[in-house]
């Protein structure tokens with residue numbers, strides 16, 4: 001049995017895919033619902049506005065964005081992972097992205113380019129949010 005300490009509450013739990021204990025995972029799902037619902041009503045918001053309106057922690061909102069769960073229909077601004085500049089998609093701003101690309105070996109570049117993974121992710125997200133009250137994954 002692979003026991004871990006939950007990074008949220010510190011409780012011991014059996015390791016799963018979510019890196020969270022079942023309680024915190026459930027709470028996270030509820031909070032993601034709240035954020036998704038809020039974002040459905042508005043077109044554009046900053047992370048701070050989302051946190052204020054929903055009471056969900058910034059960390060969780062950021063995690064949702066990085067998983068590609070809130071892109072597509074709404075524009076959410078958040079800081080570039082590298083320099084902190086305000087961006088609305090991906091993990092890095094355009095200039096950090098460019099620099100990263102120029103440093104990457106050729107065979108890994110493909111994944112970072114437009115038309116690669118990110119686009120198909122967004123398409124899935126649209127299908128997901130398009131459904132009325134779809135279940136949890």
Ligand SMILES: [Zn+2]
Pocket residue numbers: 006007008009010011020021022023024025
């Ligand atoms: Zn926990």
Ligand SMILES: [Zn+2]
Pocket residue numbers: 080081082083084085092093094095096097
């Ligand atoms: Zn940057």
